Amino acid sequence: MTTPLDVEAIRKDFPLLEREIHGRRIVFLDSGASSLPPTQVxxxxxxxxxxxxxxxxxxxxxxxxxxxxxxxxxxxxxxxxxxxxxxxxxxxxxxxxxxxxxxxxxxxxxxxxxxxxxxxxxxxxxxxxxxxxxxxxxxxxxxxxxxxxxxxxxxxxxxxxxxxxxxxxxxxxxxxxxxxxxxxxxxxxxxxxxxxxxxxxxxxxxxxxxxxxxxxxxxxxxxxxxxxxxxxxxxxxxxxxxxxxxxxxxxxxxxxxxxxxxxxxxxxxxxxxxxxxxxxxxxxxxxxxxxxxxxxxIGIEAVREHEQALTTYAFEALEAAFGDEVRIHGPGDGPGRGGVLSLTMGDIHAHDLAQVLDQVGVCVRPGHHCAKPLMRRFGLNATARASFGIYNDRDDVDVLVEGLADASRLFG
Ligand SMILES: Cc1ncc(COP(=O)(O)O)c(C=O)c1O
Incomplete structure (x- = not known):
């Protein structure tokens, strides 16, 4: 048995998460591009x-x-x-x-x-x-x-x-x-x-x-x-x-x-x-x-379990809020995938999506993710990628959903 992550305590090791962007707390969902370093580092x-x-x-x-x-x-x-x-x-x-x-x-x-x-x-x-x-x-x-x-x-x-x-x-x-x-x-x-x-x-x-x-x-x-x-x-x-x-x-x-x-x-x-x-x-x-x-x-097994549970929560939350309107390009939820969610919403461009998300403090990465042959394989120009790390929790997913709902209203 692993000890579940104490995300509240972990977040205290990452001073950047105390910043506010556009009057909102930072929701950092871009660890796939570059994760934040803790003060220990x-x-x-x-x-x-x-x-x-x-x-x-x-x-x-x-x-x-x-x-x-x-x-x-x-x-x-x-x-x-x-x-x-x-x-x-x-x-x-x-x-x-x-x-x-x-x-x-x-x-x-x-x-x-x-x-x-x-x-x-x-x-x-x-x-x-x-x-x-x-x-x-x-x-x-x-x-x-x-x-x-x-x-x-x-x-x-x-x-x-x-x-x-x-x-x-x-x-x-x-x-x-x-x-x-x-x-x-x-x-x-x-x-x-x-x-x-x-x-x-x-x-x-x-x-x-x-x-x-x-x-x-x-x-x-x-x-x-x-x-x-x-x-x-x-x-x-x-x-x-x-x-x-x-x-x-x-x-x-x-x-x-x-x-x-x-x-x-x-x-x-x-x-x-x-x-x-x-x-x-x-x-x-x-x-x-x-x-x-x-x-x-922290324990890498505990990290894996935490991120897997968060991914499951995100799958459920996105499905409940948007149904088919939001697509996750990747395998369904389960042990065969990690906490990387490449999202598209209707025909809204990924850059627009990322900019609306920024308004609520959510950091995601739009683009081809330096994997152009793969993007071509699936007929995609760009996705907005949310990726999880040890400092993310369900509240972060909820703000992601809130931002995506804003985008849906704005562009839908
Ligand atoms: C799967 C994978 N390989 C390689 C790289 C390249 O990493 P770096 O830019 O640090 O050299 C990345 C970075 O996005 C990546 O996601």
Whole structure:
């Protein structure tokens, strides 16, 4: 049994929620784009700057060694949150999830893919897990294949064996940022491995909201950003099995990622440092460490249960208030989806919807959500996406319904 979230207490950790917008309290329903950081994260970063800050892996004075130790401890803490005790050797800090995929494509991909190979993606990927592969494809000429999405908003795995034939990598989102669909990672990993391919996972939407188990699910790579995980902007993670990292060439070049540099060449550093050229995001690493500690303190299972219950409440409230007038583009309520609701209301444009919602303090994200192939698949230009986090409760859903009713009156 998990302890239910004490949302009232949690909200006190997020000072931004005390702000009023247009005379209304903020109802923040945009955690899918970027979640708010709690004071536990921002004060850990401020404390670090005020008491410890120095560059890492360089100085020998006390604060420099302390900074290095804390930076390295962040890898271990993040690794633990992902279900592995090997974080020290497997967690690479990047700028964001997008850079993690670029690292993967430009390092592992460039070293392993030839014109005879194939990479399998899905139709529900964020551009971050499409464009880096397309860029590499332009250089190397391998085949890109896509697992289709069915009318039920689930991956259609009927043809997966054929799609995986001769493929070197399956790269798939754990949870769609548009539909909320949660994909069966363990099953997909087994199928990929059975076909001789590795599996990379986009955890941008899943790591903050669902338990992650890179070892239990037998994953090879996992990419995500701290800023959707109640952490700071400017830092992301590429987690990779140590054996893969050991065989991957460096990504960006410069200081910090080398063992030796001569005028006729360089030798790259071993381990995670090989992929971290230049001064890394040190305070941000302290921040992501504080964020995973904060979430671990609440309990990620409890987070999942809370957000699932809130999603159920939202489904019921929207159905009761609007019936068919509001459409939720994604799977029906249940364990196979997360707290991401992509909404359309009649033919009201998503931007208009978002602007009316802003008038009652509700923050949602209108647009194509950087998933244009998926939007095209469903004939959509834009949706207004409400996404839940640990600080949301039923009152927030009620204000969303109120705002949507305003939009219906205004445009209907
Ligand atoms: C599923 C998914 N993947 C990748 C990204 C890219 O994240 P970032 O912009 O932090 O690199 C996002 C962000 O919206 C996302 O939702």
């Amino acid at each position: 921002t004060s850990a970063m401020t404390r670090y700057y005020e008491s410890t800050h120095a560059n890492v892996h360089r100085g020998v004075y006390a604060t420099a060694e302390e900074a290095t130790a804390r930076y390295e401890a962040a890898r271990v803490g993040v690794g633990r949150f992902l279900g592995t005790s090997a974080g020290a050797d497997e967690v690479v800090f990047t700028k964001n999830c997008t850079e993690s995929f670029n690292l993967l494509a430009k390092s592992w991909g460039a070293a392993n893919l030839t014109s005879h190979d194939a990479v399998v993606l899905t139709e529900m990927e964020h551009h971050a897990n499409i464009v880096p592969w397309q860029q590499l494809q332009q250089q190397v000429g391998f085949e890109l294949r896509f697992i289709p999405v069915g009318d039920d908003y689930q991956l259609d795995l009927g043809d997966l064996d054929r799609l995986l034939e001769g493929a070197k990598l399956l790269s798939v989102t754990a949870m769609s940022n548009v539909l909320g669909t949660i994909n069966p990672l363990k099953h997909l990993a087994a199928r990929a491995h059975g076909a001789g391919a590795l599996i990379a996972v986009d955890g941008a939407q899943s790591v903050p909201h669902l338990p992650t188990d890179v070892v239990g699910d037998d994953l090879d790579f996992l990419c995500f950003s701290a800023h959707k995980l109640y952490g700071p902007t400017g830092i992301g993670v590429l987690w990779a099995k140590a054996e893969h990292l050991a065989a991957m060439p460096a990504f960006l070049g410069g200081g910090g990622m080398i063992k030796d540099v001569r005028l006729d060449g360089f030798t790259a550093a071993d381990g995670t440092q090989r992929f971290e050229a230049g001064t890394p995001p040190i305070a941000e690493a302290i921040g992501i460490h504080a964020a995973v500690d904060y979430l671990q303190g």
